[in-house]
Structures are given as C-alpha cells and as structure tokens.
Amino acid sequence: MAYQHTIRHHVYNFQDLKTVLAKASPFRSGDALAELAAHTYEERVAAQMTLANISLNVFLREAIIPYERDEVTRLIIDSHDASAFSVIQHFTVGEFRNWLLSDTTNAAMLHAVSPGITPEMAAAVSKLMRNQDLIAVAQKCEVVTQFRNTLGLKGRFSTRLQPNHPTDDPRGIAASMLDGLLYGSGDAVIGINPATDSPSAVTKLLHMMDALRQQFDIPTQSCVLCHVTLALEVMQRQAPVDLVFQSIGGTEKTNQSFGISLSLLHEAYEAALSLQRGTVGNNVMYFETGQGSSLSAQAHEGVDQQTCEARAYAVARKFKPLLVNSVVGFIGPEYLYDGKQITRAALEDHFCAKLLGLPMGVDVCYTNHAEADQDDMDNLVTLLGVAGCNFIMGVPGADDIMLNYQSTSFHDALYVRQVLGLRPAPEFEAWLMQQGLMDAYGKMLPPQASHRLLKEMKV
Amino acid sequence: MSTSDKPAFHIPSDPWISLRAHTDARIALGRVGAGLPTNASLDFKLAHAHARDAIYSTLDNAALTTALETLGLSVLSLQSQVQTRQEYLQRPDLGRRLNAASRKKIETLLPGTADVSIVFADGLSAEAVNLHAVHVLAQLLPALAAAGLSTAPVVLADQARVAIADDIGSLLKAELSLIFIGERPGLTSPHSLGAYLTYHPKPGLTDESRNCISNIRPEGLVYADAAQKIFYLVAESLRRKLSGVMLKGEGGLLAGEK
Known part of the structure; x- marks a missing residue:
C-alpha cells in the first residue's frame, strides 16, 4: 500500500x-x-x-x-x-x-x-x-530474568565480565577475571569470546570458569560465546554449559549468514534447558544483536537497519533469554558513523527490546575508525543507566585486546552505580559483601594482598 | 609543585599488579573513587590518539616511490572514487573502485600480462604501509623472481579498500593480485599491515575469494615470516589456480602449514 x-x-x-x-x-x-x-x-x-x-x-x-x-x-x-x-x-x-x-x-x-x-x-x-x-x-519497563541470580530488578545494574585474551591463554584470562571480580564485575555473566572456535578450546574454557565459580561459590553464570552448533556439540560431551550464546539478526537471510535458523536455536534451547544447571531460574539463552548486521550480510531486504534490528528481538523473545545485548558500536562507521549515531541507536535498541519484553543490555562500544571516544561512551553509559539498562560489559580498562575495540570498563560500571545509586544483582551483591569486597552501603572496598581470591585463585 | 609539608596524593596500587605479566589487558589500574587514576587515563588517551592519527595518516608517495624504484620496480599512483576521509569511512563501496582518471592512467599504459599485480593501499592506517610494506616486499621479490614470476607496476592506491586490487589486477591483466593495506588500528597496534591475495582478480569478488595474512609488524608477524607466508600462498594459488576458502582448509591452514 x-x-x-x-x-x-x-x-x-x-x-x-x-x-x-x-x-x-x-x-x-x-x-x-x-x-x-x-x-x-x-x-x-x-x-x-x-x-x-x-x-x-x-x-x-x-x-x-x-x-x-x-x-x-x-x-x-x-x-x-x-x-x-x-x-x-x-x-x-x-x-x-x-x-x-x-x-x-x-x-x-x-x-x-x-x-x-x-x-x-x-x-x-x-x-x-x-x-x-x-x-x-x-x-x-522492568524485565527480570534468572539463572543463578536475579537480573533486571529496578535499582540494579549488572555487568558481563569479559576477560578475553587474543590466544585464549588460561592465565591471561584468569588474570582479567580476577581483576573484574575484585572490581565487583560479573553478575550478568562471565563471558569469553574465544579466539579459537574449536570444541576442545571451548570445553577447556568452560571447565576453567566452572571450576572458578564452584571454588568461590560465586552466584553467577558463565558462557563461552561460540557458535550455537559448537555449543550443541560440547553439550553432548557433557561440558558445563550454563548459557547458550548466539548472534542473531532480524531476517531469515541474516540468520542464514550466521549459520542458524529458528529450528537450530530451538534445538540448542531445549538442550540447554535439559541440563538444568540454573538454581533460581531457567533462562538459558544469551543473544547478541546490532544494527547493520543485515545490511552487512546483504540480507536487509530493503528494510532500514533499525527495523531489522527490532525484528531480531522477535527471534530472541521466542527463547526466553537470560541476557540480550546490542553490540551497538562494534559494526563500524559505515553503519553508525559517530558518537551521536551510536548513542541514538543504543537508546533505540534498548527501548525496543524492553518494550518487547527482553532483558536488554548494551555493549557500549566503538571502534577506532568511528568518530567517537571515551567521552561519547561516558555520555551513553550514563543515559543507559538512567534508562534502566539491565547490564553493560566489563572489560579491563575498556580495552578488549582480543576483539580490538573499546567497550566499558569495570570502573565505568562502578561509576554508573555510584552516580545513579544502582546496585549489582542481589545474590551477587551478597557475595561481594561476604568476600569483604563491598561494604554494607554498597561501596567497593580495596582488597588486601591477603584476600582469599588473590591467595587461592589459580592464575 | 609539592612541598615537604604537603605530601603528594597517594593512590595505592592494586595488590595483584604482578598478574600483568600474563596479559596485555589493562588490569590492576587502581581507582580514584570509581574513576581511573590520572596516569592510566592519559595512557589510554595516548593509545587512542595513536590509533586516530593512524586513521587519518596518508601514504608517503614520494618516499614509497623512491624505495620501490630502488628495488627495480615501476610505480603508478592511483585513487579510488572516494573524495575525503569522511566519505571513505562511510562509503566502502566507493573505496573498492578506481576513479575515472586512474582507470585511464592504467589503460594508456597498454599493460601486457603479468603473473602478480602488487598494490600498496592506505586502508585504515596508511602509516602501516609507510612503515612496513617496502620491507616485506623487499624480502618477497627475490623469491618471486627465483620462481620465474613476473610483476606488474606497483600501484600506490589512495582512499582504497581491499577490493580495489580486483579492479587494478584485472586492468593490469594479472594472474593474481597482492595488496598490502593498513589494518584497522587497535589501541596497542596502530600500525599493523595486512596482505590479501586473489587469484584471477576481477570486480565483484568477495572475501571468500581471498587469502589474508594479517598483523604484519615488528611486534607481530615479522617481515621475513610474512614474506615467506605470502610467497607460499602465491605459489600455491598459481599452481592450483584458485584462492580463498578453497585454497585454505577447514582450520584456515594450508596443507603442510602448522
């Protein structure tokens, strides 16, 4: 018409x-x-x-x-x-x-x-x-989801601890994980983007994170952000998979370019559910999206990039995910040119996803060829904190040395919590207090060299 | 200036600072309130400044031409259809094609055929090309010559994307195109060079038709190793008459490569 x-x-x-x-x-x-x-x-x-x-x-x-x-x-x-x-x-x-x-x-x-x-x-x-x-x-909007803790409650602001390393070096990853935990990060998930997408590499990382979580009884979940087919494969071999990850798009052709379909996602969803690893809830999926992915795959079908993005949320909500985030500034300046466009897109993505009932977070980020800098990210992360965003990323010093882009740091999350009076997920907050990393008023405490995590964690 | 009765404001360092030995990640930065200590904040700004300067750097055509001519090569300076850096960043399609004047320049050369067409392109870090490309090529040329392979004039391409080598290679009637191009700068690697090769280059090819060697820089893949890898790919591509995913196996490795 x-x-x-x-x-x-x-x-x-x-x-x-x-x-x-x-x-x-x-x-x-x-x-x-x-x-x-x-x-x-x-x-x-x-x-x-x-x-x-x-x-x-x-x-x-x-x-x-x-x-x-x-x-x-x-x-x-x-x-x-x-x-x-x-x-x-x-x-x-x-x-x-x-x-x-x-x-x-x-x-x-x-x-x-x-x-x-x-x-x-x-x-x-x-x-x-x-x-x-x-x-x-x-x-x-309030969108609450649960696995080993409760995410998305009003007044809460969570982080994905993202301890990536360019060669998946276990000691390098452990060092970044420890850094993040000591800065109060990781209640949404501890999630690694693997440098090597092989079953053995992914399984090794899963066991490493699961052992850490159990050793210190951390009320959170872990995820290796590999392709869904690989997650299915390692689940069959009894690897400790908490959450199944997948990048998704808003058209069938985009999803084909990612090597997925709704039936494949359904298969992975059922497999993850059957493991029954959640303790307080059973939201088992983690999805990433981002404006421009359909155009980049030449699969946009004449539809603008923001509408394509919103359609990806229909795919996400079918599988009751624990976490969804747009990787808003990762795609580059040919899709989102500068800080203004990245900011607008992030607020649109967060709004549309929340309206559609999704537990939306945002990877507040940019690449070095975008017309953006840390000031743009400071503005955006503040706006998203005000908007009630469920979670952001936590990357050491905001510098992801594996994916080569800038996201938000552990410090950035502390800043948002401080200026807006927000707190981590309740179970994780209680754990931070138990560990002596946070006081009763929600203030982070500087860990001593004798702290249990520093003495007992294997790096 | 601090005096003895006004001690400097002391920030305790994080007790896990020794873990920096295991990763280049910015761990144990310390904090002031929720903020970064001044030094860590400025260190980050400097790294970003280097990356930004790399994006806006330009090919040093005079120096590159002199160096290439010293290697016995003839040189051709050409431009894509992009007018400005701002346009380059927003219109990758225009960076993949030569402009009309540049096409004419090649056509008036009346090129014969050649085995390998070589392109130096600015990409997202012209400074990476200025610093590294001649060094890699100097180590590659003897191997090409020993294998009896001929080279077309080297093209210096401004405001160019990887696929401009398809346009150039086909106009130069080359069997294979090899392009050295500045990679997207990272905070720790603002000047990293990439090399892409394509068998039977022609406009319209996509990434699955190419093979890539990335992270060429003294702190990454060193010149000699890069030249060796590139020569191996060139020789295999010409022998098997293909490139891209068909040339590399599932694990991204050539047969015999570890």
Whole structure:
C-alpha cells in the first residue's frame, strides 16, 4: 500500500510501509549506504508525520518482508497475541507514542501489552521519539530474568565480565577475571569470546570458569560465546554449559549468514534447558544483536537497519533469554558513523527490546575508525543507566585486546552505580559483601594482598 | 609543585599488579573513587590518539616511490572514487573502485600480462604501509623472481579498500593480485599491515575469494615470516589456480602449514 503526505504543496509519496519506516528513521550512515534514507530533512519529517497517522492494525496486515519468504516474519505474525494487542489496536503510531509516555501507563500495563506489540510497531514508534522519550518509556519497563541470580530488578545494574585474551591463554584470562571480580564485575555473566572456535578450546574454557565459580561459590553464570552448533556439540560431551550464546539478526537471510535458523536455536534451547544447571531460574539463552548486521550480510531486504534490528528481538523473545545485548558500536562507521549515531541507536535498541519484553543490555562500544571516544561512551553509559539498562560489559580498562575495540570498563560500571545509586544483582551483591569486597552501603572496598581470591585463585 | 609539608596524593596500587605479566589487558589500574587514576587515563588517551592519527595518516608517495624504484620496480599512483576521509569511512563501496582518471592512467599504459599485480593501499592506517610494506616486499621479490614470476607496476592506491586490487589486477591483466593495506588500528597496534591475495582478480569478488595474512609488524608477524607466508600462498594459488576458502582448509591452514 502506498502512503503520502503533503507539506506546503509538496506531496511526498512513499510506496509502501517499509519505505515510510526507512525514510522516518533518524539519519545514520548505514541507511544512506543502503540508499534507503530520506534525501532531505523535510522528507524525513514528512515520513514521520505519515507514520504517526498509520494505524497499528496496518502492521499486522502489511508484512515488510513477505510471510512466505521469511521465517522471522512468520514467527512475528504467528506468535502475535491478539488479546494483549486489544488494548492498543485502535491506536495510530502517533497515539501509541502518546500512550506510552502518559502518566497513567505503568510498568504492569506495558508488561501486559508487550506480547501484542510486533517489532515493526516498536521500531515505528521509536522513530517518532526523541532520546528522552526512549529513555523515559524504557525506564518504566522492568524485565527480570534468572539463572543463578536475579537480573533486571529496578535499582540494579549488572555487568558481563569479559576477560578475553587474543590466544585464549588460561592465565591471561584468569588474570582479567580476577581483576573484574575484585572490581565487583560479573553478575550478568562471565563471558569469553574465544579466539579459537574449536570444541576442545571451548570445553577447556568452560571447565576453567566452572571450576572458578564452584571454588568461590560465586552466584553467577558463565558462557563461552561460540557458535550455537559448537555449543550443541560440547553439550553432548557433557561440558558445563550454563548459557547458550548466539548472534542473531532480524531476517531469515541474516540468520542464514550466521549459520542458524529458528529450528537450530530451538534445538540448542531445549538442550540447554535439559541440563538444568540454573538454581533460581531457567533462562538459558544469551543473544547478541546490532544494527547493520543485515545490511552487512546483504540480507536487509530493503528494510532500514533499525527495523531489522527490532525484528531480531522477535527471534530472541521466542527463547526466553537470560541476557540480550546490542553490540551497538562494534559494526563500524559505515553503519553508525559517530558518537551521536551510536548513542541514538543504543537508546533505540534498548527501548525496543524492553518494550518487547527482553532483558536488554548494551555493549557500549566503538571502534577506532568511528568518530567517537571515551567521552561519547561516558555520555551513553550514563543515559543507559538512567534508562534502566539491565547490564553493560566489563572489560579491563575498556580495552578488549582480543576483539580490538573499546567497550566499558569495570570502573565505568562502578561509576554508573555510584552516580545513579544502582546496585549489582542481589545474590551477587551478597557475595561481594561476604568476600569483604563491598561494604554494607554498597561501596567497593580495596582488597588486601591477603584476600582469599588473590591467595587461592589459580592464575 | 609539592612541598615537604604537603605530601603528594597517594593512590595505592592494586595488590595483584604482578598478574600483568600474563596479559596485555589493562588490569590492576587502581581507582580514584570509581574513576581511573590520572596516569592510566592519559595512557589510554595516548593509545587512542595513536590509533586516530593512524586513521587519518596518508601514504608517503614520494618516499614509497623512491624505495620501490630502488628495488627495480615501476610505480603508478592511483585513487579510488572516494573524495575525503569522511566519505571513505562511510562509503566502502566507493573505496573498492578506481576513479575515472586512474582507470585511464592504467589503460594508456597498454599493460601486457603479468603473473602478480602488487598494490600498496592506505586502508585504515596508511602509516602501516609507510612503515612496513617496502620491507616485506623487499624480502618477497627475490623469491618471486627465483620462481620465474613476473610483476606488474606497483600501484600506490589512495582512499582504497581491499577490493580495489580486483579492479587494478584485472586492468593490469594479472594472474593474481597482492595488496598490502593498513589494518584497522587497535589501541596497542596502530600500525599493523595486512596482505590479501586473489587469484584471477576481477570486480565483484568477495572475501571468500581471498587469502589474508594479517598483523604484519615488528611486534607481530615479522617481515621475513610474512614474506615467506605470502610467497607460499602465491605459489600455491598459481599452481592450483584458485584462492580463498578453497585454497585454505577447514582450520584456515594450508596443507603442510602448522
């Protein structure tokens, strides 16, 4: 269906819904590269005004990627909850924004409506929102998940301890893990990106982290971020897999480029569940996403990168993950050029995922060829702390020496907790206090050389 | 300036500082409140500054030309379709193709055929090319000559991506293209060189058609080892008449390579 909007006698025509969505998107380099972006400032606002008047019902009738051709579209349509949708079905996108922001719409209502919201509806409304709107609505949502601890509670702010090493050297990894734990990091997960994607290398790292966790009775979970097929393989060989990781995208073709399908994810989900390793809950999946991955795989199907990203959240929510995060600034400047674009994208990703009911974290990050620096990351991590982001990364000194990019440091997480009065996951917080690493007021204590972790941990 | 009655503000170092021996990761930095101590903060800024300067560095065409001519090679300076560094970073497609003037320059050469076309491209760190590329090539050339392989004129390519070697190699009618290009700078390695080779280069090829040798720098893969690896790949590629994933096995290694 075609859409149009007139501004001062200029008639803007948009040939279909996906064109309106793309042209309404705040500017970013990836949409320009894909030749999908609005050509003028006025055209962008014309598209936003058009979008504001489109009824949410239209999103159920007009698939932006055909149902027959794409299993993500089929998942979105087939799993749509019509009764949850009934509360908002008479809204236009513009009215939906007003409803989301209004004082009377609270966390419980957002939670109830969530299964009735499709990724395209979330993406659409985000395109009409300013950064403060994205923060304000996300901040109302609470998405709680559990495995060996409880993540996402209001007032809590967690970290993935990311102790990567360019050659997977066990002592190098252990040194970074110890550094992180002593700085209070690792309640979301201790997660390693392996340099070598082989069954034996992955199994070795899994055993190493599991032994550490058991030795010190740390209420957290571990993960080696290998491909899902490899996780399946090592699970069959009884390796201690807490969480199954996978990068996912918002189109069937993107997922093909990652070597996955919904059925493969389902197989891995069932396998991880059957291990029953969780103690307080059984959310067993960990997904990473990021704007631009579909275009990068030439699999965007003419859909803008933010809408593609939101569609990935439909894939994620099918498998009740413990953790999801966008690796927002990793993709590079041809998709997100500078600190402004990275910031906007991160707030969109966090908002859309929370609205769709996901336990969203963000890898607040950039590469050296992006027009960004530590100041941009400081701004973004503060905004995400205010928005109620579930977790960020913890990398020694913000410098990942294996993936060669800059993420957030253990210090950054302490800063956010300090300035916003946020605390780690309750079980992990109790452990930090037991270890004498945190006082009763939540202040980190400097460990002595005689500290148990320093004396007993094998490095 | 501190005086004896005003002692310097002392920051205790983390007692696990000795673990730095096991990793280059920035561990045991200490903290002031939740912040980084001043020295650690400035160390990071300096590393980032080096990486940023590398991104905006440019090929030293005069020095490179002199050095290459000393090696007995002829040199051609060409440009991609990119106009500015800002455009380069946002439009990888334009960095993969020569501009019209550059195409004309090659065509007027009326090139004969050659076994290997060699390209020096700025990529994301021209300084890596300025520092390392001639040294690697100087060690590679004798091996190529001994194997009876001919080389086309060396192209210095500005604002270029890896795939520009497809455009250049096909215009120079080369059997194989070899491009030396500055890699994306890391905080600890702002000047790291990569080399990519492609059998029967032609526009439109993708990464699975190429083989890559990365991290070429004195602190990484040293020049002699890089030259040896590249020669081995070149010889195998020409012998088996293919490159890319087909040339390397599952583990990313050539038969016999450890």
